[in-house]
Amino acid sequence: MFTLVHLNTPPPESLKSQVLQMVVDYLSDISPVSLTPSNPLYQLYQYVIGYEMHLYLQAMNTDLDSRAQLVLALDDLDPSQVLGFALYLPAQDDPEACTLAYMAVQASQRRHGIARAMVQHMVTRHPHAELACVASQVATFEAMGFRVLAAQGPQVLMNTRDHSSDGLFAMQDLGPIFQSKEVQQIHTYLLKQHGKKAMSDAEKQRDRLLDQMTQRALALVHERRASGSVH
DSSP states (O other), rough: OEEEEEEESSHHHHHHHHHHHHHHHHHHHHHSOOOTTTSTTTTHHHHHHHHHHHHHHHHHTTTOSSSSSEEEEEEEEEEEEEEEEEEEESSSSSSEEEEEEEEEOOOGGGTSSHHHHHHHHHHHHSSSEEEEEEEOGHHHHHHOOOEEEEEEETEEESSSSSOOOOOOOOOOHHHHTSSSSHHHHHHHHHHHHHHHHHHHHHHHHHHHHHHHHHHHHHHHHHHHHHOOOOO
């Protein structure tokens, strides 16, 4: 069993490190760029998503109403163990609205209702909730009360209502992270490790994957429109 804890300030270091580890471990599940470990760019995207999560958790130190909120599922028998987390952003000017940024559950703890409980906790606080997920995850979120709105690149945009909120969300800008010295150093390291051709092939593989995911997202939205579940 598990207990949900809601935080609007950064979690203690021991819990924070577990959340960051989950983000890195489950990159393929939660990133819009669902690379697999076999792709040489995988380590680069692990760093980027880990750093992005670090920035969200760091921003919880501020007094802004739009700062990230964190829901943790802790093990009842050992509350020092994080079984799952959901990080969401409330809208700056719409108290009912929020957007789910990232959510993950330990692989050994899935199918025990943890994700559903964390989402329900979020929606109870902010009933106008939005998220973006890959096409294969749509049915899971539909079962939680979300409906398909539109395709959004390689992901499908979903909402608890039939429209998005006009509220503003304090999303992290990934541009500066990708342009940072650290990312350039990782890229240089990977280039030396794998060689120029392998890295070029890895980029092509990533681009093909994103194209396929985008097509799947469009096809799913089209399918839902045909069935009348998208307005």
